[in-house]
Amino acid sequence: MSVAPDKPAPASAPNSVGAHDTQAAPSEEARSSPCVHCGFCLPACPTYDLLGTEMDSPRGRLHLMDALESGRAQPTPTLLGHLDSCLGCRACESACPSGVAYGERLETTRALTVHAPRAEGTTSPWLRRALLFGASAPAWVVHAGVVVTAAAQRWLPGLTRGIAKRMGPGAEAGLELLARRRPRRARLPSHAKPDHTPKRRVALLLGCLHRPLSASLHEATQRLLLRAGCEVIVPPRQGCCGALARHLGELDNARARVAALMDDLAAVGRLDHLVVNAAGCGASLREAAALWPADHPRHAEALSLGERSVDALELLDELGLPPARRAVPRRVALHHACHLVHAQGVRDAPERLLASIPGLQLQALADADRCCGSAGVYNLLQPELATTLREQKVQACRESGAELVAAANPGCQLQIEAGLAAAGLGLGSTHPLELLDEAHRD
Amino acid sequence: MPRAPSPALTACLDALRTQLGAAAVHDDADSILVYESDGSRLHDAVPEAVVFPRSAAQVAQVVRACVRHGVPYVGRGAGTGLSGGAMAHDGGVVVALNRMNKVLRFDAAERRIRVEPGVRNLDVTRHVAPHGLYYAPDPSSQAACTIGGNVAHNSGGPHTLKDGVTVNHLLGVQVVTPQGEIVEVGGDERPGYDLLALLAGSEGTLGLVTAAELKLLRTRESVRTLLVAYPSVEHACEAVSAIIGSGLLPCALELLDVEVVDALTAAFGLEFPDGAGALLLIETDGPLAGMKTEAKRIEAVCKEHGALSVRLAADDAERAQLWKARKQAFGALGRIARHYSTQDGVIPRTRLPEMLRHVREIAARHELRVANVFHAGDGNLHPCLLYDDESADTTARVVAAGQEILARCLELGGTLSGEHGVGIEKREAMAQLFDATALEVFTNLRAAFDPTGLCNPGKVLPLGRGCGEVLAAGKQVSS
Amino acid sequence: MNAHTPPTWRPESVDELAACVRDAAANAQPVVIAGRGTRPGPAALAQGNPARLALDGLDGVLRHSPGDLSLRVFAGLRLADLDALLAEHDQWFPSAAYRGAGSLGGLLASNAEGALQLGYGRAREHLLGASCVHGSGEVARSRGDVVKNVAGYDVARLLVGSHGTLGAYAEVALRVFPRPQRSASLRVELADLATAFTVARHLRATQLEPVFLNVLAEPDLVELVLGFDGLKARVKGQLKAARPLLVPHATGSIEVLEDTSDHSLRATLDDPVGTLGRAHAAAPRAAESHALLHLRAPAAVLADLLPPALRALPLPVHLDARPALGSAWLGIHADNSLSLRDELPALLTALRRRAHVTVHNAPLALRATPEQVWGAPPADFALLQTVKQALDPSGVFAAGRFVGGL
The missing domain is CATH 3.40.50 (Rossmann fold)
Structure with missing residues (x-):
């Protein structure tokens, strides 16, 4: 098994009493399997929260991965279903006092089992292929593909829906998200x-x-x-x-x-x-x-x-910005993107930056660091669970009293936006950088 | 390899699939595998099935089906227990109650709340905090562990020093008896026997709790949290006795030794004074009037007993950080060892220094590292034996050292368990704590509640076998 | 054996106690445990002709570790002796501090509600362990008198409030406490009962931590009393903080009680059975013209239930209510037993609709059956029978005097 370096420790006060972003290195032997079964990850895990089954919890999945490794269990479709149901949001890593490198274990195991058969009715191989193609093709091809698909979704919804149906519910969800954006080339000096x-x-x-x-x-x-x-x-x-x-x-x-x-x-x-x-x-x-x-x-x-x-x-x-040029008088709720807060340990920076914007009111968002269901491509692969999480997030946004939800990940942003629209709420979604930009533009 | 399911089990599960729905019954190899262990790893045993009831009525259906078909069953909450109490050592069905997690009723004025067993301990406090209330028992696993499990184990926690353990906060429970009846068990207000005292800590052997009515306390006006460093655990223990003996009653008095401090330093970047061999985490709460005096007196007593430094938590954030470190101490041991096994003996407080010397000596003799983090104010030890491999030899040494520690606790006038329970781990040692008549009373009570003997069999009461055989039996089922 | 003079047994050791019970079981002789005989608890008429098992011979201290704040004593120990022993070390056991002549075993078996339960909890909360003699006549012993113990079933606590129907305490281990530095209390007169309950509710919602908070009423007088214990600064601060909360409602001055006056107030509150009984001691044929009821219900229910019920009753009532504990004691006096026998059933019916009521005393005709004394058997009665069957299968103890005839 390959071993990752630790998250780079962000510069923070050395005498602080251990904010979570100063996670220290687990010992060499601890890295391989230091899960001591304390169960502290259970309340942090969105899928355990929804399903209530140990198999779909971080502790249970580690147990299954250990069993796979030792040969006590086989990569059956059921077992892989439990691993596939993981969002990879890594909230469990923030909760884990032992410093288990869960994300890395999961990635390794997923790589080893990627071609093993899955249960029927789960992700179609076509969708996987389409996504992988997107990841490997040259930028202009992706651009063209996205433009064409988005246009088709807008003007020929019957056709795209037909194709998506064959590719599974995930593809339909993907198209729905895509339709929310007008793809264009960014105007950026090189x-x-x-x-x-x-x-x-x-x-x-x-x-x-x-x-x-x-x-x-x-x-x-x-x-x-x-x-x-x-x-x-x-x-x-x-x-x-x-x-x-x-x-x-x-x-x-x-x-x-x-x-x-x-x-x-x-x-x-x-x-x-x-x-x-x-x-x-x-x-x-x-x-x-x-x-x-x-x-x-x-x-x-x-x-x-x-x-x-x-x-x-x-x-x-870290660098700081000069004083803002204008106020942004909006009530904003900040959703913590999992891959920022849990995987990178960045929690306070977005909040501090938003708080620095004159006129902006930060509204408390319940379970702000709980996954919105986007989770990379999870919303395409596991649309059912993803939608439930999206609904929970939308509910929290509704209760926050905000008019705008900020998320530091375009995936989350799209997911939340789609959820807000589906719920018929008049809330928008944005990226904290766009709000900052609004305050700092000429 | 999994054993072929018996016809009785198949019939039982078929019945449950009809009653609870197929999705609530799991007997595939992967599902039952992860239910082989709880918060400890020394007592693994794979059950034959796991069922997920959603209501007391469904729990009663599960119990009746098990009784009808002669299948043993055991309740389980979050699986954070440390004595193997929720393991299915005789096979059978794990009744997972974690999906029954609704708050049923909350009366802020009367300071009581009724919850289902799968509600997490900390979520009770979260639910009532906006009304200035909290639920006092706070086991270290409180973020994960459930109220049902707390009742079964009569759980404590750091703050039970002043406020008492779970049984002192129970106003009533609803149980499904081993006969499959749903019974509302009353508390102190109705005339009758104190069944709550009997059920609390009975480790799921007298029935399954399907709802609990809890007493809430008002959030206290002011809190002071002190972190005091001592050159040695002996100094710290003496300070503990002095504080309690002086009539001061802190709400928590926790001791952490240098090994635990190392793990916490690794996990949380905590900084401690140089030369500290032990830390005391002391908290006192109450009305603002007189709080300053009380904190000062505690500080004075600490200094009289050789404190290297006394630090008062500056604000709520620092206080929360100190408690987070304390409560995650067990988990943080993963930073310095791959496994640990913890004991839970209680001894008279004045014997603490002596006992800690014994613990170190016993660990050294078995070539094990040991870390201590415990409720010093209660004399409730948690020596954690650290080990890195799961070989038979190591496991045997860990088990032997644990038994020796417990034996020594009993010699010093103490008991086997302050809060983790007897489970499978300590049941043979029960004969050292209770005489034959007392054990017979227990057996009679249990038989009266559970005539078929299917409710969490093999736990709490000794079978008269040695611990090695018990372990072997556990492993046999799991292999 | 003469039917009119049942035997009294007075064992002087734990072994003798066990032997008594064994003999009783062998001869199918029911037994009633009498402790030191100071406060006969509420009880229906006994079945058969039970022997009296007096435990005053089972006296003395087995172990006292002042440093560990714990001790183990024989169950017949006089509470005053326990208090005196602890006082030597500046320690105390709050439930025993004001009670005097009774025995520790009796205190536990009756689950007596002392004056300071609000501040310190019931004696049950500080029971570390016990050796008991159950129906088999064997002594069940345990070790490990420490403040936290979850090993095995908590039979010692199961016997609390069992009124001697599951067995006898032989030895009892307790957690004790350092004596508080200072104690003081406040007494204030209020306009009426409803006001008193309202003020009590308000006080409870504040940050004050009284060790007792009682609403006391007798014909033409309603009072609220509350007390504080602890460090001098704490007590002083709380007395000061409580005063402005009482002033707007007081019909007279607010009295501060300290030392002997505080002590005698607490002693009065500690024994509602004695206190409310004494209020009518002068009356002729007290037993037939006097009733003593104990109510258990949430504070809001008590506040709702009691004022109209007492107004409707054409008899003088003495009340000691502890709303924060969900408890109230009612002493009712009639000039003749006839009017009490007329009025009481309706009152009991009304009260029992919303509260558990135990009849400690009443004209004999109204306290003969278990149902009359304890009310209808509770929802978990089948489990109570299960417990009784397990611990006293031959029914040696108490002879049908407890709830549901246990």
Whole structure:
């Protein structure tokens, strides 16, 4: 089993009494299986909450993975169903006092069992293939694909629905989400410098599917980074971060994606950071080194990539922004994206940044760090559970009294937006960066 | 390899599928596998099926079906127990009550709440906190463990020093008896026997709790939390006796030794004074009037007994952080060892220094590391024996050291368990704690409640076998 | 054996106690445990002609560890002796502090509601263990007198409030406490009963932590009393904080009681059976013209139920209500037994609709059967029978005097 480096510890006060983001390294032997069965993960797990079965809890899944490893259990469709039902939200890691690297265990096991047969009625292989294709194709192909699909969904809904039906309910859910965005090419200068000496030299990651769907977010991110004093490069050649393939258990594919990305980045010279504005991509990049054994030449390179990858919010929080230019008088609820709060340990930065916006009222959101059901491609693979989680999130948003829900991950944003629309609520969804940008734009 | 299901079990499960729905009955290999263990790993046993009732009526159906077909059954909450109490050592059915997790009734004015057994301990307090109330028993696993399990084990926790364990906070329960009847068991207000005292801590051997009525306390006006460092556990223990003896009654008095401190440092980045061999976490609460005086007196007593430093938690956030570290201490041991096994003996408080020396000596003799984190104010020890492999030799050493520690607790005038329960782990040692007549009284009570002997068989009462055989029996079922 | 003079047995050791019970079981001789005979508990008329088992011979201390704040004593120990022993070490057992002549075993078996239950809990809460003699006449012994113990079934607590129907305590282990630095109480006169319950409810909602809070009423007088224990600063602060809450409702001055006056108030409250009984001691033929009832119901129910019920009753009533405990004691006096026999049944019916009522005393015709004394058997009566069957299968103890004829 490959072993990942620990999450890079963010700079925080050394004498603080252990905020969760200063998670220390588990001992070498603890890493392999330090689950002591205390059960503290159970209340944190959304699927255990919904299903109430130990098999669908982190402790139970670790037990099953141990049993698979030791040969006590076989990769039956039932067993794999329990592993597949995991969101990978990693809330259990935040709750775990023993520091079990659950996400990594799950990824490894998923990779080993990716081609084992699943129970009938679960994800169609066609959907997996379509997603993987999206992750591996050149940017223009993805762009074209997304544009065509989105257009077809808008103008020929009968046709797309017909195709999606054959691909399973997940595809229908995906199309529904896609229809909420007008894909376009982001207008981004490939190299922008601040007026004064840059504090950092950074590259902006645009992502694969995310690239045409989040054009305005990318533009906002670049403006904010500039305002915070960064020299911002948008490498023209850049592909997928590999997260999508990792979610699907296709590690070879993921390795190829990350290797290509590292090569593309190498072409733009020295970089302090690779800035990411999608928490899912950021989490995967931070743990990129886990894809290769420690003695592999790519390992060190990936380790360095992981150390330099940073969420835009975390970086802006660290560098600080000049005073805002205008008030944004909105009532906003902040949803903590799992891949930011649990996988990267970034909890306070988004809240602090939003709180710094004049006029903005942060509304308390119940269970703000509970998964919304998006979870990478989970909403496509497990639409039923994902929809229930979405409804819970929508309910919490409704009760928060907010008019706008901010989420630092485009996936969550889409998921929540779709949920709010389905519930007929007049609430919008946005990315915290877009709110910040609104306050800081010329 | 799984055994072929008996015709009786098949008939029982068929009946339950009809009554509860197929989705509530699991007997596939993967489902039953994960129900082989609870919060401890020394007593694994794979059940033959797991069922998920949704109501007291369904629990009664489960019990009646099991009785009709002669299938043993055992209740389970969140599976955080530490004595193997929810394990199906004789095979049979695990009755998972965690899906029965509704708050049934809450009366803020009368300070009482009625909940289903699957409601988590901490969720009770969360539910009532907006009304300035809380539920006092706070086992370390309170974020995960359920009220049903708390009642079965008469759970304690750090704050039971002042407020008492679960039985002191029970106003009534609804149980499904081993005869399959749903009975409302009254509390102190109705004339009759104190059945709540009998049921609390009976470890699910006299029935399954399907609802519990709990007493709530008013959130106290002020709280002071102190973290006091001592050069050694002996110093810390002496301070504990001095504080209690002086008439001060802190609501919690917890001791952490240096090994636990190391694990917590790794897990939470806590910083402790150099040279500290033990820490006391002391909390006192009450009306604001006189609070300052009380905290000062505690501090003075601490210093008289050689405290290296006394730190007062500055605010609620720091206080919460200290308690989080304390309550996750067991889990954090995963940072310094792959496994641990904890004991739960209680001794008279004045014997603590002596007992801790014995613990260290016993662990050393068995070549095991030991970490101590416990309710010092109650004299309730939790020595955690740390080990990294599950070989037969290691397991045997862990078991032997645990038994020796318990034997020593009894010699010092103590008992086997303060809050984790007897379960399967300590049942043979019961004969050292109770004489034959007392055990016979227990047996008679149990037989009167459960004439068929199918309700959580093999727990609590000794069978007259050695612990090695008990373990072997457990492993046999699980292999 | 003469039917009019049942034998009294007075064992002087635990073994003798066990032997008595064995003999009784062998001869099918029912037994009533009498403790030190100071406060006969509520009971229906006995079946058969039970022997009296006096436990005052079972006296003395087995072990006292002041440092551990625990002790083990024989169950017949006089409560005053227990208090005196503890006082030497500046310790106390709150349930025994004001009671004097009774025995510890009796205190437990009757689940007596002392003055300070609100502050310190019942004696049950501080019972660490016990050796008991059940119906078999064998002594069941346990070790481990420590403050937390979940090993085995809690039979010691099961016997609390069993009124001697499951067995006799032989030895009892208790957790004791350092004596509080200071005690004091407040007494205030109020306009009427409804006001008193309202004020009590308000006090309970504050951060005050009284060790007792009672509504006392007798014809033409309604009072509220509350007391505090603890560090001097704590008691002082709470007396000060309580005063402004009482002032708006007081019809007279607010009296602060300390030392002997505080002590005698507590002693009065500690023994409602004696206190409310004494209020009518002067009356002729007290037993037939006096009733003593104990109600258990939530505070809101008591506040709702009692004022109209007492107004409707054409007889003088003395009341000691402890709303925070969900408890109220009613002493009713009639000039002649006839009017009590006329009025009481209707009152009991009304009260029993919403509260559990135990009849401690009443004209004999109204307290002969278990149902008259204890009310209808509770919902869990089948389980009570199960317990009785397990611990006293031959029915040696108490002879049908307890709830449902147990």
